[in-house]
Amino acid sequence: MLERDLVSWNAILSGYVNAGRVGDGKQLFDVIPEKNLLTWAVMISGFAQNGLGEEALKLFNCLRVEDHEPCDYTFAGAIIACAGLGALEHGRQLHAQLVRFGFESSLSAGNALMTMYAKCGVVEAAHHVFITMPYVDSVSWNAMIAALGQHGHGEEALKLFKEMLKENILPDRITFLTILSACSHAGLVNEGCQYFNCMKQMYGINPGEDHYARFVDLLCRAGKISEAKQVIETMPFEPGALVWEALLAGCRIHGNMDLGVQAAQKLMDLMPQHDGTYVLLSNMYANVGRWADMANVRKLMRDKGVKKEPGCSWIEVARKVHVFLVNDTMHPEVQEVYNFLEELGGKMRKLGYVPDTKFVLHDVGFEQKEYVLSTHSEKLAVGYGLLKQPREATIRVLKNLRICGDCHTAFKFMSKVVEREIVVRDGKRFHHFKSGECSCGDYW
Structure with missing residues (x-):
């Protein structure tokens, strides 16, 4: 009877975590x-898949403390x-224990390890x-293709996809999502169009x-804004927030103000509490010096009670994760x-680095803009890593939002000055800075 009850309890528990509860x-x-x-296993995975990694690891430790022998799923x-x-x-230590x-x-453990190493920048x-x-399955192939794409290895991702087909593994919808992302990050427009069309x-x-x-994102990153707009107009269903967000981001990159405002309005109608829409639109206005329009967007945010997600970056040093906020005073x-x-910064300037103040979206003086740039969370996290990690260690930083353009330039100079590799994972992709260059080729 207890065993039968446990089967029921596990089923209910799985239902809760799969629903995000x-x-x-x-x-x-x-x-x-x-x-x-x-x-x-269900509870640990539930925590992990819902963004509660610390709770997942604490629960895994509790499992060990209670003298249970873990399985591959845990x-x-x-x-x-x-x-x-x-x-x-920590992930490497778990790999060794496994x-x-x-x-x-184990297939499940192997797929998890691939995801872990890829998301940690290795x-x-x-x-x-x-x-x-x-043994590998379609999940394994998809995970590896996605990893290559996120790290800017678009050509290698497409090559792996062709190997997958030779192994008679049929692609699924996830496969094509990873392929389109890989093409987008690497600027492989023709290839992306070909794969999008061959899906059906x-x-x-x-x-x-x-x-x-992702197809709209591919076109927009390459500056093909009118083609992206045509794709949206010919979609077989009403475009949703994901599509308009991709268009808005593309308009932000390439300065298409009129279409960007239209995309932002669509997003505000669909997701009135989504902070990213207001931030992107206000940034577009700031880039062209339309400070009054930028102020109106910020006022609209306040009136609607929309809170901007603060930028934060984190780095693991000596098995402890250190978090930094913009203009941090708490660490x-x-x-x-x-x-x-x-x-x-003084050494970087001797090599030609000049702070790019256009990324300061405030109407303030030049010196104040330079100071604001110096307090960005990703710079603080990278600086902490350079100070505290061994000379031979690669600096690996994670950021919740898109990396700032000035920080991107600064890290290229930093990598040259300190002669170390700096890896930054932002909200979209990975950047590997080494010897004054970035793996993205400045296409991001």
Whole structure:
């Protein structure tokens, strides 16, 4: 009877976490009198997949403290949690433990390891896991293609896709999402158009809104705004927020103010509380010096109670994750970071670095703009890593929003001055800075 009840409890618990009701799931988890490994695995994965990585890792540790021997599924959940947190060293330790327990041939654990290494900026390790897995499925292929695309290896992603087809693995809708993203990040417009068109013609997969959004993004990044607009006008269904957001971002990059305002209005109608729309539109106005229009957008945000998501960046040092906000004053060592960055900035200027003040979206003086740029969260996190990590270590920083254009330029100069590789994962992709260059080729 208890076993039958546990099957029911596990099913309900799975339903809660799959629906994003993690709090309800945890309440149920806590009252289940006798849990099996599936119970633990569902809860750990539920935390990890819903952005609660720290809770997932704490629960995994509780599993070990209670003398339960973990299974490959519990390991997979904990490893995915490390992926979300950018906790590379913790993930590596879990990888070692997984091998020690004999789960290195597990499909679920292997796929989790690929995702973890890719999201922590070590795409080479992700590829090593992929090629050494005894068995791979479509999820494995999709994860590896996505990893290559996110790191700017568009050509390699397309090559892997062709290998997948040779292995008689049929692509699914997720495969084409990863392919379109890879083409978008690498500027492979012709290839992206070809794959978008062959979805339906060759594989019978009807493009969804997410596919159209990535196709529009591909065209917009390449400056083909009118073509993107034509795609939207000929869609077989009403375009949603994903599509308009891709168009707005493209208009922001290429300065198409009129169409950008139209896209922003559509987004405001569909998602009136989405802060990104207001921020992008106000940034567009600021870029052309239309300060009154920018102020009106900010006032509209306040009137509607829309809160801007603060930019933050984080870095793992000595197995502890350090978080930095813009103009940070809370981190106990932040003043040391400011002093270090000021000293480093002098060396960067000797090589030709000039702060790009157009990325300061405030109507203030030049010196004040330079100061604002120096306090960006990604600069603080990179500076902390340079100060605290060993000389031979690659600096790996994660950021919740798109990297600032000035920070992108600054990191190229930093990588040359300090002769170290700097890897930054922003809200869209990875940037690998080395010897004064970025892996994105300044196409982002």
